[in-house]
Structures are given as structure tokens and as C-alpha cells.
Amino acid sequence: SFPTSELVKFSDLHPKPSNVTFSYGTAGFRTKASLLDSVLFRVGVLAALRSKRLDGKTIGVMVTASHNPEADNGVKLVDPRGEMLENSWETLATNLSNAETTGDFIQVVKNIINHQKIDISKTANVIIARDTRPSGPGLVAALEDGLRAMGAVARNEGVKTTPILHYLAGKKAPPLVVDCANGVGFFAAKAMGEYVNSVLPLIPHNIAINALGALNNACGADYVKTSQRLPPSLVSVLHPGQRACSFDGDADRLIYFYLDDRSQFHMLDGDKIAALVANFIAELAKGAGLDGKFEIGVVQTAYANGSSTKYLSERLPVQCVKTGVKNLHHAAEGYSIGVYFEANGHGTVLFSPSALSILETHQPSTPAQSTYLSNLIALSDLINQTVGDALSDMLLVEVILAHKGYSGLEWDSIYSDLPNRLVKVVVKDRNIFETEDAERRLTSPPGLQQRLDDIIRKYDGGRAFVRPSGTEDVVRVYAEATLRPQADGKSQTFDLEIM
Numbered sequence: 001s002f003p004t005s006e007l008v009k010f011s012d013l014h015p016k017p018s019n020v021t022f023s024y025g026t027a028g029f030r031t032k033a034s035l036l037d038s039v040l041f042r043v044g045v046l047a048a049l050r051s052k053r054l055d056g057k058t059i060g061v062m063v064t065a066s067h068n069p070e071a072d073n074g075v076k077l078v079d080p081r082g083e084m085l086e087n088s089w090e091t092l093a094t095n096l097s098n099a100e101t102t103g104d105f106i107q108v109v110k111n112i113i114n115h116q117k118i119d120i121s122k123t124a125n126v127i128i129a130r131d132t133r134p135s136g137p138g139l140v141a142a143l144e145d146g147l148r149a150m151g152a153v154a155r156n157e158g159v160k161t162t163p164i165l166h167y168l169a170g171k172k173a174p175p176l177v178v179d180c181a182n183g184v185g186f187f188a189a190k191a192m193g194e195y196v197n198s199v200l201p202l203i204p205h206n207i208a209i210n211a212l213g214a215l216n217n218a219c220g221a222d223y224v225k226t227s228q229r230l231p232p233s234l235v236s237v238l239h240p241g242q243r244a245c246s247f248d249g250d251a252d253r254l255i256y257f258y259l260d261d262r263s264q265f266h267m268l269d270g271d272k273i274a275a276l277v278a279n280f281i282a283e284l285a286k287g288a289g290l291d292g293k294f295e296i297g298v299v300q301t302a303y304a305n306g307s308s309t310k311y312l313s314e315r316l317p318v319q320c321v322k323t324g325v326k327n328l329h330h331a332a333e334g335y336s337i338g339v340y341f342e343a344n345g346h347g348t349v350l351f352s353p354s355a356l357s358i359l360e361t362h363q364p365s366t367p368a369q370s371t372y373l374s375n376l377i378a379l380s381d382l383i384n385q386t387v388g389d390a391l392s393d394m395l396l397v398e399v400i401l402a403h404k405g406y407s408g409l410e411w412d413s414i415y416s417d418l419p420n421r422l423v424k425v426v427v428k429d430r431n432i433f434e435t436e437d438a439e440r441r442l443t444s445p446p447g448l449q450q451r452l453d454d455i456i457r458k459y460d461g462g463r464a465f466v467r468p469s470g471t472e473d474v475v476r477v478y479a480e481a482t483l484r485p486q487a488d489g490k491s492q493t494f495d496l497e498i499m
């Protein structure tokens with residue numbers, strides 16, 4: 001059931017010149033550039049077949065004739081770990097390139113599929129690059145026709161050295177453990193995995209969506225953020241250095257974490273995500289030559305770790321608003337690019353219509369600027385701007401880490417979190433608690449804020465506040481301080497005061 005019609009149509013656009021015999025030698029096909037159009041098309045088809053044969057692993061294709069004269073060109077395939085194409089496939093490449101007619105070509109393709117037992121329904125992933133030869137763009141276009149005819153996912157890296165192409169083909173993101181909170185996020189992670197696994201292998205855990213009582217139980221973003229520890233179900237899964245993330249029960253919150261080489265747990269919450277993302281966007285905007293063209297701002301709530309607020313406000317405008325995504329979203333709309341995240345991992349980035357039109361019309365003045373610009377545009381496409389989305393945010397984080405070559409440790413060291421505690425206190429009537437200053441101070445019950453201030457003053461680097469929850473019948477007490485025992489002590493003291 002192999003759909004040949006696309007292949008026939010495209011193959012007819014790239015006929016083999018008669019009276020030429022091609023051969024896939026030690027460095028692939030190499031000859032006068034003017035003879036190579038059909039070869040490039042067919043190599044595109046072969047690269048897709050090779051990737052499908054290897055379960056969608058990424059195949060590299062380099063268009064170059066190396067040290068030979070400029071009028072020559074050539075093409076070679078690079079296997080998934082960055083090494084040369086396997087020997088037996090060199091013969092297949094030669095056979096394919098010498099099929100005289102489209103009919104002969106289709107027959108050779110079918111033979112390869114049968115003999116190699118290729119599951120044609122698998123996704124193919126191919127990464128391509130070329131050297132600076134003037135014949136390069138035309139030959140890459142023929143190659144892309146071959147990939148298109150096979151429905152392959154192609155990534156054109158433009159002009160690159162041969163070793164860089166080998167490196168890019170062989171490099172792989174380390175697998176990411178995804179705690180799905182035993183909820184619906186598992187469906188989304190599974191569906192997304194089909195597209196991203198070849199570059200970012202996802203390993204879903206806590207996927208018991210039908211087990212009664214399992215949802216968010218000792219797992220998920222809220223468990224990790226609140227208890228500041230690893231879900232017990234992941235203790236035997238994570239190894240030192242490995243990065244993981246947790247969704248919440250409806251997959252709109254995202255919290256990252258990793259174990260250091262002493263197996264110590266480190267959490268990367270919404271504030272760390274905001275810092276990573278805001279920095280990166282500012283860096284891209286600057287690199288694209290858009291410095292000062294628009295305002296990039298960050299929106300947080302009172303729950304943002306004091307260190308994150310300090311770090312961000314030294315670099316960008318930062319605003320604190322009342323708890324609740326609608327408040328953050330609204331404030332973020334006030335910037336050209338507004339980054340908003342609650343500490344609990346709910347957030348996204350908004351690009352204003354005018355920012356988007358600046359991105360569309362901006363004329364970069366150097367190739368480097370143009371790369372920064374296209375990366376920034378690609379980010380605006382990647383981000384789910386309607387609402388915080390754990391899966392889109394996860395891809396955003398992974399893209400930035402890959403781009404910067406950061407591990408969890410390097411991301412974590414942007415700033416150090418102040419030790420903090422968040423506790424719930426059950427009170428007779430939470431409605432008597434009223435706040436001001438983006439919920440950072442109490443106006444009622446009378447006198448309580450004054451007593452809190454007196455306590456806070458005793459603690460080094462102390463900050464604390466009390467507010468009624470909008471979602472549960474409790475009052476929340478948040479406290480942070482320079483040292484862990486102080487943060488704990490302070491929240492306990494408050495807890496007693498309120499009751």
C-alpha cells in the first residue's frame with residue numbers, strides 16, 4: 001500500500017541524464033554539479049527510507065564536493081550517531097541513482113522497502129546542510145523534493161561545515177522524564193512524543209489515568225512544588241544529572257527538577273522558567289537588532305521567590321499582581337512581549353500584535369541578526385499564547401536549554417532560591433481576611449498586619465504574607481528568609497498567630 005503517485009510526480013521533475021553511471025563511493029556521490037539533480041532527488045528518497053528503517057532516527061545529508069573544484073558537487077548520507085552510512089546501503093544508493101526511468105526508479109524503491117522490511121508509515125527525520133558552492137541551493141531544492149515526496153520531516157541547516165552536520169545528526173537531547181500526575185497530560189505527552197521523540201525522547205511516568213485515587217496523588221506539579229521533593233514514584237527512576245518535569249492534573253502547570261551528582265533534589269519552578277525564558281527572549285531581541293524597539297516585561301505574584309524578583313528586576317521591568325492567571329495574563333498584555341508565570345508553574349508568554357508586526361517587517365542587517373530574528377519568530381509560534389500550557393512550556397524550556405547547551409544545573413544557577421514555606425491554615429471565617437498591595441499586606445482583621453510586621457523584622461531577609469485562598473476554604477501563609485530554619489520558623493509563628 002505504498003503511495004507511489006507523489007513519488008512519480010516528483011521523480012518526473014528530476015529525470016536521470018542518460019549515458020551517465022553514478023556510484024556511491026567513499027565520500028558519497030561526487031561529480032560535475034550539472035549532472036547531479038536526479039541523484040539529489042533520489043538521495044532525499046533514500047534518506048527518508050533509511051530514517052524509517054531506523055524507527056525515525058535522524059539521518060544527515062551533506063551537500064558538498066569537499067576539496068574538489070567549485071564546479072563539482074556531491075552528496076553523502078550520515079547515520080544517526082553521526083557516523084558514515086552503513087556499507088550495504090551504499091549499494092542501494094548506487095542502484096537507486098542508476099535507475100533509468102521513473103518506472104525503474106519506483107521499482108527499485110519498492111525492492112528496498114521489501115528487502116529491508118521498511119514500515120513506510122513510520123515518520124522520517126532528516127537534517128540537511130550544504131557548503132558554499134553556487135550549485136548548492138538548486139541541489140538542496142532537488143533533495144527537498146525527494147524528502148517531500150516521502151513525507152519526511154526535514155530540517156534544513158543551511159550552510160554548515162561537514163563536521164558540524166555530522167555533529168548535528170549525531171547529537172541527541174537526553175531523555176526527559178515526564179511526570180503526568182496520572183492525568184490527562186499523559187495523552188498529550190504521548191501524542192507529542194510521536195513528533196518529538198527523535199530529537200527529545202519523552203519518558204512518561206505516573207500514567208495510571210484510570211486508577212481511582214491516583215490523580216495528583218504523591219505526584220504532579222503541585223505535589224513537587226508544595227512538598228519540594230521528588231514524587232516517590234520517581235525515586236528509582238531518576239539518576240544523577242537527569243532532568244524531569246511534572247504536569248498537574250489538567251496539564252496547565254509545569255515544574256522541572258533534577259538530581260545533582262550527589263543525588264540531591266533541585267526544583268526549577270515557574271519563577272525559574274520565567275527567568276530562563278525572559279532572558280532568552282531579551283537575548284534574541286537584542287541579537288536581532290531590536291534593542292529598544294519593544295518592551296519585554298515579566299509579571300509575577302506575591303508567591304514569586306524573592307530571589308527571582310530581585311534577579312529579574314535588575315534586568316527587566318517586573319510587575320507583581322494578585323494571584324490568579326487572569327490577573328497575570330491581563331498585566332502581561334501591557335508589554336510588547338509579556339512573560340508571566342506563577343511560582344506554581346502556570347504561565348506563558350504573550351506577543352502583542354504590534355510586536356508580531358515588528359518581527360514580521362524588521363530587516364536584519366547581518367546574517368547573524370537574521371538568525372536571531374527567525375529564532376524569535378519561531379518561539380512566538382511554539383508558545384501557546386492563549387493560556388499557560390505545560391506541554392508548550394516544556395518544549396519552550398527544552399528548546400532554550402538545547403540552544404544554550406544548559407543542563408538543569410546551569411539553568412538552576414541563574415539565581416538561588418530563598419528558602420521558603422507555604423502552609424494552609426484552616427480558620428473560622430476566611431472572609432474576614434482582606435488584602436492590599438497585590439495581596440502582600442492585610443488590611444483586615446485589624447492589627448494583624450502590624451503583628452506580622454513585628455515578627456518579620458526579626459528574621460534576616462524575611463518576607464511573608466497571609467491571604468485568603470480563592471479556591472479553598474483556607475488562609476495561605478507564605479514565608480521566606482535567608483536561612484532555611486528561619487523560613488520554617490516564621491511560617492510556623494504566623495500559623496499560630498492567625499489561629
Ligand code: NG1
Nearest residue numbers: 303323324342344346469470471472
Ligand atoms: P489560591 O487558592 O487563591 O491560592 C491557587 C493558586 C494560584 C492559582 C489558583 C488557580 C497558589 C499559592 N495559589 O489559588 O496560583 O493557580 O489556585 O488554580 O499556588
Ligand code: ZN
Nearest residue numbers: 248250252253
Ligand atoms: Zn491546572
